[in-house]
Amino acid sequence: MTRMIARYEQLIANGELREDRDQRRAALRLDALQKELEAERPGGLLSQFFAKKPERARGVYMWGGVGRGKSMLMDLFHDTLAIEEKRRVHFHAFMQEVHSMMRAWRDAEPGDPIPHVAKDIAQDARCLAFDEMVVTNSADAMIMSRLFTQLICNEGVTIVTTSNRPPGDLYKDGLNREHFVPFIALVEAELDVVGLNGPVDYRLDRIGDMKTWYAPADDAATAQVREVFFRLTDFDPEDAAHVPSAELAVGARRELHVPKALKGVAVFSFKRLCVEARGAPDYLAIARAYHTVIIVGIPLMGPENRNEAARFVTLIDALYEHRVKLFATAAGPPEALYQAGDGAFEFERTVSRLNEMQSDAYLALGHGGEM
Template sequence: MRSAARALRAARLHSADVRNTAAVAGRSFSLRADPPQAQPKLFVSSSRCTRDFEGPLLPKDLKVFSRKFSVSASVSLAENDNVSGEQRGPLAEYQRRIASGDLKPGDKFQEDALRALQALYDVLYSTSEEVGLEKASWESRNGSSGSWFSRLMPRVQWNAQPSVRGLYLYGGVGTGKTMLMDMFFDELPKTWRKSRIHFHDFMLDVHSSLQKTRSQADPLAVVADEISKEAVLLCIDEFMVTDVADALILNRLFDHLFKRGTILVSTSNRHPDQLYEGGLQRDLFLPFIANLKSRCVVHEIGSSIDYRKLTAAEQGMYFVGPNASELLHLKFGQITDGEEPRPTTAELRMGRTLQVPLAADGCALFQFHELCDMPLGAADYIGLFEKFHTLALDGVPKFGSHNRASAYRFTTLIDVMYEHKARFMCSAEATPVELFEKVLPISEAPKQKRTSSRSNNPEDADILIDNDLGFTKDRTISRLTEINSSEYQEDHAIAYNRLPNPAATGTDA
């Protein structure tokens, strides 16, 4: 009875928080249902930070600094932001890369996004003590992490932490979102409590932690404690929600994290309002969207250029045609340094195993159906790329309504591969664009001939109308193009400390 009453009280408190959060405007944040009042603003440019208090601070029980980034898009970066050797931050690093020839100048969309990142960078520096970014000073105030047992004990009462608004950077594929966020993250002091992680890895860690804390009264509160102790600044790449379980977890988890002062910086292909669009029980996810928009500045980065496709000539890793499978196996034999491929068993995360048909010298070869038609997910693919640096996939088909689940797994596989900078080669039924030509978002569905279920045309019947896949396919096509470039192969060699094998970069395709 006591546990039931405790759960009921917690549900009522959480419901009240949700009602308060959902009513908040995008640029201010409060967890109390007090009448609207003037909130403090912080107007930030790339060169200076000034506070303009229009009213008192937020309630004493939750001191949250409300932030507004004032970013001018009308002035050229080269004209307005001269960088000296003493300046720091993502804006200065961007200028240095342009000066060295590593990046091309003149992308106004990237420049606008950089000003927003630089603004956040400046705010974090000016409030690093208040928000607990410096690890040493934070530990001196809060004490050591304690014993393993104490870390599993739920907090009876959490101490509200001051925080600043984060940044939610969204836009199309290949616009440089990940590069800009990484530039921002790498320029921050190494002594700060910060973490950069891909969304798939983040959710895998959350699920793993929930398994260990499921006996606690509120496992998500315990997980939030662990995350907030390790990092107050959380940078998540490729934020996306396609699973109902993840949607429900994210809602409550970030409610806990934001209360603990977590600052979120994330990239995504979708505006917050489009997250988990059309998903099951989405109404339970809507409070998270409201919370996200109140705690993050939402900034769109647009571009007419997909930088992933501005790469060198094809490197012979993507095979199409009647002899594609034969060429793939020949290439696989060339990259294994003479080691004979053999079947093996790969131990994945959480005690799972996966049968690998052929493996040698860190390379694995699978048939498409063995990885994408089986009940596998992001956690399994992450475990696979922790064991192998190169994947060869034989027989990638065209996607449509007949293999929707396989299409989802394939896009997830490519995402995980790309995040791990692994090498990928495949034989496919068609080019990357043609693989997904029948997968359409709802907005494009009227452009296609729509027929009834009694249609005798199999081409029309196989069209797949799916909003999530309709967005995700562009990223997958872009990445399939990039991984076939010399630049990506060089990055792979650096990441795995391997000298390029001439046989692996031939042009016989």
């Protein structure tokens, strides 16, 4: 099998990747990890010299802005790793599976199900590769520290994961975060943290030929933003019915249902965000958790929609200040959305922001803190 670093070099030679110092550093670390894991396999070099099981290979936590090549490197690592006991899975899907396994063990016998779940997972995977580690709800936060301590320290599983955030920013400001802090300490103690924040946003290249604002909000517009979603997430369009959802913690012991959420991309209807009673905490949680938001069905609003218009202003402010990329289907251009009614004059600032958010300069900004 071709080694990871050789495959990476070939992609650069073919012009499919540009030279990137951070990417190369991560690729070299992952290549070294491959060698460790392959040396430990049955019949490998270490197993020939040591009767007892060798020490677990130290994992890797890759983090960085959107489109910096984290998922690409993860794919290369997993594809070229020459062991059978490996698994690559999106983190959200993995946690859903964990919850299901915990319920099954609780039904089977009393007591703590987490050691049983960790042992079951470790039976088939010496190396777990997660894409897009993100924590958006208190249930996952409560589980993760204990589960991953069992997997890493007791079962000897090597973890490789990607995230848009450094470990210390995971589940930032989340409900009951104190229960999650030991997980951050575990990651920093047991995994090598590798940052990827080079100058090239490769994911942005995928949508470079697509608009961000589609009007009117017809079937053609829906098809366009659907294409945006699949380009950004690498999800198979043929499996569209199984795009995962999420529960996003918004504070005060509340959670917001996200109908479609994958790899930092969230899809909402205008009705869910602005017709239902929402406030700044909801919108700030969305802006912090997702680098790209797709909103479908934005209507033209009049004086009778002043509440919806006010919520929309607060939503756009949060997305803009956190440099979130916005794709939308709407009944008209931004200038036509709310022309008369309470706050119509103030709405002009939102129009200006919506137009700026369509610009190349805005789309090139990294997701993060206020501008």
